[in-house]
Amino acid sequence: MTGRRRTLSIHARLFLGFACALAACAALMVAIIYVGMRFLPTYGFMDTVVVDPSQVTDVAPGRRLPASGEHPDITTKEDVWNTVLAVSAGGVLVVGALGLGVGWFVSKRLLAPLGTINEAARKAAEGNLGERIAATGPPDxxxxxxxxxxxxxxxxxxxxxxxxxxxxxxxxxxxxxxxxxxxxxxxxxxxxxxxxxxxxxxxxxxxxxxxxxxxxxxxxxxxxQNAAFEPAPVDLSALLGAAVAERSAQASSYGIELSTEIEPGRTVSGNAVLLRQLTLNLLDNALTHNAPGGSAHIRLSQTDRTVLEVSNTGPHVTKTQLARLFEPFYRAEERVASARKGHGLGLAIVRSVTAAHHGTLHATANPAGGLTIRVELPR
CATH class of the missing domain: 1.10.287.130 (Signal transduction histidine kinase, dimerisation/phosphotransfer (DHp) domain)
Incomplete structure (x- = not known):
């Protein structure tokens, strides 16, 4: 398994880009000033000793003395500062123009995906939810x-x-x-x-x-879905036992063996009425979507969370059915092995009650057929 390629963040890339641009501009500015001051003007500084130019033999390479009758550009300190000012102003203009061009190009390139995101957001606001960005490039x-x-x-x-x-x-x-x-x-x-x-x-x-x-x-x-309640301790073990006793006659009439594995004294914080509705709906689902001679098993345990599992036998459940199982009014007709049919709201209510109690809900298709629904609630 190859590791994911590491990419610098947008912040780091912008910082490095501007740092490089600043360093390049500084170097360019120094070069412009140096070249401008080194080669453009001619100098006529006078020493205390006046020497005839015809007698001077040792001249530094690249330097020239003013010819006879030629007026040098710089003869005083004021000329030096004026020349530096002129050369610096020209350098600033060149470097500024170059920096603006580079900054425009870099920012446009780095922020180009924002245009695509904005276009997708605009289409979504108009009701077109099928548009996708499908971004490419580095994962920044x-x-x-x-x-x-x-x-x-x-x-x-x-x-x-x-x-x-x-x-x-x-x-x-x-x-x-x-x-x-x-x-x-x-x-x-x-x-x-x-x-x-x-x-x-x-x-x-x-x-x-x-x-x-x-x-x-x-x-x-x-x-x-809109439950607003003050949480109170609820003995889920006793509540589940009462729900099983309430549905035992129905299970017998359907020819379904109902077994339990309930640890006593398991308490959760929530609303007793909603939790009773949750347990009854889970039992109804396990009995309704079953077959004569089948079975349903209820297990309640507790570790760091309280776990309620209801498993039943029956036909195989497909992935498509599993994905829509908690959708209101959804019924997988092929799962019903008899004329028994519900209204398709039971598991939707289970999902809403679980969410109201800050729990999690999972449904798993059993390999031999049937379904296992697992509800985890905070202790």
Whole structure:
């Protein structure tokens, strides 16, 4: 396994770039002043002893004395300072122009990904969540920002798709009993016989009960998602034992063996009503999505966290089903081995209650079929 290539951060690269540019500009400035003062003017400094130029034989290389009749450029200290000022001003202009050009190029090159990120953000603001940055180049801060933005767009797109599915599924779930009720009422309005009424009344009652159950489940989901409660110690062992006893008759009617492994005295901080709803929904899911002659096992243990596991037998669960398992109104019909069907909100409520208690939730497909759901809650 090869190590990840280390790359300097944007801050370090800008710092090094400006440091190199500053050093180069300083060197260039020194060179300009030196060349300008060394070769451009002619000097006519006078010593206390006047020497005839024709008698001078030892002249430094590169130096020349003013010819006869030629006026030197520099004869006094004032001329020196004026020349230095002129040469320095010219050097500053050259170095400034060069520095601006290099700074513009370097900053534009380093900050170019921001334009791509801005364009993707603009498209996302317009509703196009399918655009991705897919940044290339070194993994610096801008690359990390682009990757984080892509992840955010992925989650937003998935969330909006889930909300659209929720709206469609909720409409369908609520419309079905209403349509059934309307059809029954239309039949009843045609003056049916006593026998027909005797058949319609149980159907109307069951349809009405189904609608009430869906509305109650939606209210439970909303309550779990917006729960604001004062945490209190809850004996999860006793609560889970009561839930198992409450569902034991249902398990027997389904032909499912219900076994438990509950450590006593396991207490968590939370809301007893919500936690009871969580345990009942987990048990209902394990019993509903099972097969006659199957089994369901409930285990409660505690280490640094309180762990509740509910495992059941049944058909194999695919990765697609596993990814959408906690989505409201989602039902994997192929997992149901009998006519038993729920409303598809049970595990969504479990997820909301777990989040309200700052816990974690995991679902794993069993190799032999069925599902294991693991809830971890803070002690």
């Amino acid at each position: 801060e801008l690359h990390q920002l682009a990757d984080t933005f892509d992840e955010m767009l992925d989650r937003l797109e998935e969330s909006f798709a889930a909300h659209r599915r929720f709206a469609a599924n909720a409409s369908h779930e609520l419309l079905t009993p209403l349509a059934t009720t309307r059809a029954a009422l239309q039949v009843a309005g045609d003056a049916p016989s006593r026998e027909e009424l005797a058949e319609l009344l149980p159907m109307l009652r069951e349809t009405n009960e189904r609608g009430i159950r869906i509305v109650h489940a939606l209210l439970d989901l909303a309550s779990a």
